[in-house]
Amino acid sequence: MFRQAVTWKTILDQPAGWYKTAEAQKIAQNVLLYQHVNGGWEKNLDMLKPPKTPPKETTIDNGATTTQIEFLARVGTPEFQAAALKAIDYLLGAQYPNGGWPQFWPLKKGYYTHITFNDDAMTRALTVLRDVAQNKPVYTFVDAGRRQKCAAAVTKGIACILKCQVVIKGKKTAWCAQHDEVTFAPAKARAYELPSLSGSESVHILRFLMGDKPTPQLTEAIEGGVAWLKVNQLTGIRIEKKNGDAFVVPDPAAPPLWARFYDLETGKPFFCGRDGIKKNSMAEIEKERRTGYSWYTNRGNQLLKDDYPAWKNHVKPKPS
Template sequence: MFRQNVTWKTILAQPTAWYKSPEAQKIAANVLLYQHSNGGWEKNLDMVKPPKTPPKETTIDNGATTTQLTFLARVGTPECRAAALKAIEYLLAAQYPNGGWPQFWPLKKGYYTHITFNDDAMARVLTVLREIAQGKPDYAFVDAAQQQKCATAVTKGVACILKCQVVLQGKKTLWCAQHDEVSFAPAKARAYELPSLSGSESVDVLRFLMGEKPTPPVAAAIEGGIAWLKANQLTGIRIEKQGDDKVVVSDPSADPCWGRFYDLETGKPFFCGRDGIKKNSLAEIEKERRTGYSWYTNRGNQLLKDDYPTWKKRKH
């Protein structure tokens, strides 16, 4: 019987055996229909259900393309493997010569052309390509020539990450959610997404780097980012939902958290509504943006408690 409880959100969190089941193959048949002729996929579509319209623009935003590629590789039928190989070609073709990835490819005018760390887009792509290059079991069908192309793409991606890391007062800090594709400088996206240090996206960038060979440049980038996260964590507060609103409340027992955006000059968290004007507190922006965006994050906690200590032991 078809398992209706398997949602697209949980498609990569199923038991290993499930991916060989009829249920998985039925979903895979839908996913194949959603694939664009260029090898990529759209975002924000429930691919457990059959498509109603032909695929349009293709992207790496919100887990698009990387999620489908990974899922199809796990299902592993000849049709799924062929589609996964096409998706790998899409990712390789979309990479800039400088190692970064735009949010959409083919390129879409606007901030979408920036090197995109937002919503972990570039970290996801690089993680998948690294697993392919390493010959991980899910990608055992990928030949040596394609593995080498993926390895080269990862090397270029790491170099891009190192160039994008923001240096303030001589110290390596974090990354912006997006960087200019030519200058590597922090860049603006939507009106409320100003150039800044990202307390959220930087976490997966650091986690990805921890999976790389700890060369001096890579190790220095990690140590700089970790030092910044330790020095700029926010304590004694938590976000509470009150009715249809969100407010910051005092809570001495709350786990540390970080702001989504930190000012490049003051180093303090800021908040921004659709007017594009920086505010000092969540309460100062309109309710629609207070409730419709993640302004605080606790993602750094696991990185500091688990990933970083594990990396330090492995490094030495």
Template sequence: MIVGHPLTSFSSFKSNVSRRTLATIMFLTAPFVLAQTGSQVRWKEILKQPDTWYASPDATRIADNVLVYQRESGGWPKNIDMAQPLDEKAKADLAQHQKDIDSTIDNGATYIQLSFLARTFTARKLERHREAFLKGFDYLLKAQYSNGGWPQFYPDLRGYYKHITYNDDAMIGVMTLLRDVAEKRSNFLFVDDERRHKASVAVQNGIECILKTQVVVGGKRTVWCAQHDEITLAPAKARTYELPSLSGGESVGIIRFLMSIEKPTPAVIDAIKSAVEWFQESQLTGIKWVATPDNSKLHGFDRIVIRDPSAGPLWARFYEIETNRPIFVGRDGVVKYNVAEIEDERRNGYSWYVDSAVSLLKDDYPKWLKKQQH
């Protein structure tokens, strides 16, 4: 256990400039979208509605919007609030972008659209929604690498877009959707048997990729990087401040997915136990990651680490692979071991500490262990 490290995790405070919130801000400024006038449902809440709502006129309107945004590849671009009303001019403008190659699984794109379309088709049986779902489903199958991983973007495979991407639960989101299809979950009963079988195979291949990409340090399995090289499977760099490292964030979602496997193999069980052991050993205690008002800073506040013996455990977003030390990187790409040493914009605009493993260690893992003993 790392005790009292001056760099630790993410407390209950969540900045309004986190990556997901930035995506929401982008929703509001996305091109072709009119000001919200009628819909009471926002895109970020699209999968949280009661079952009856998916048969409503508003749900149908939004589903038809989703079809307008779908690319010829079958996927969707990210960071767009597709619940916003569109007039005919906006739809015509969007039609000019159907050949764009910006389809992605980043920030929930594509698999959230598919989950939504499955619900609207189940509720109203409109054929156009089924056809769009199947086109998007086939896109996910086509985008998968032969080694079982998924790139962040497809067919645009430039730079880090081509890496196998666990970042922000991208690959886990895709695999969860495909498993729901394979297991005939209620909203996916309309999917044909051939596609259902392909979904099952894709999920199994994805699990094999997860096992192969678990980082081994000194002969011991640890956790995962946020992205891995699509050929060598080694931890890989994304943006300048996202270096090859051990992820204290994305690895939680991977473990939870593995724990949800009904009949895990010995290899899966070993991967889970090894990763949980890493989290237990790598937790940071005795500190809080807090925001203090500061109008001189870009975002109007400054995030600092304070000592607090009563604070719950935290984890750094990234750990150096060789040393297991928390690392922090600004836009210059230089590794720092103290978050205070990176520039204001990156320090206050990124989730350098996380606490998502707390419930994993306290609740989920003990329940899973107990289940394995029966």
């Protein structure tokens, strides 16, 4: 495998042998210094460098905690395995009784308490726990008791995902980036992140669900989500960045895109600046938000082209 430059963003993209090197162990020592006493980590920190301040709040947002668990497990010495176990316990402790995860734990006031699919936070946590439960090679150091707890957490997490899937006119559709932790309804986060159907987070949710043992309920959820993606793909446009700005331009040859947000009532894409007012086009919001947020995504292409057909073939009943 071709080795990428080692940065914290590419820490999980290195060849398997690299994780046994002195360089990886040195970075892992830094990761331990960043670990909070509760087992979790902060987000948006470059852990290739030693910390300058003690760890504060802990989260699963932006890959925090889940990335560290997988990295430490790959490095794999007893010291780092022990830290990974502590972090797995953090994930288990952060899960709501209803199966969801908040963005921060211990809880932080505000929208952070919502069940958080945003930036794939909850599905990343579930993926780690499922890998542990299935005794994947990198997690063979995890004891049977923890594996059982992880399996139970995944079962609860999937049940929560299914409860959150938005049903419109009797049809299962997609998910919001965050859902109310009590009612499971789509919920607001930041001023420009209104209750909606997500063309981005829904893709990773579907991919996660496709990795589990199919049941009639799970199959119905996946088929509903995939059907929604097919209907709501946007063709003939691409995003062009020029002179520090971002524009939507016509391009008949461009692959499909999806909007980040779709209106729950009209089903149409919408865009929102810091004023919290829905707009019909990206051009109508302020430049700072046009360039500082991902309003379109192409994530659905691989799911529809590769993942869904492979899953469909796997679950298709074999001829007798």
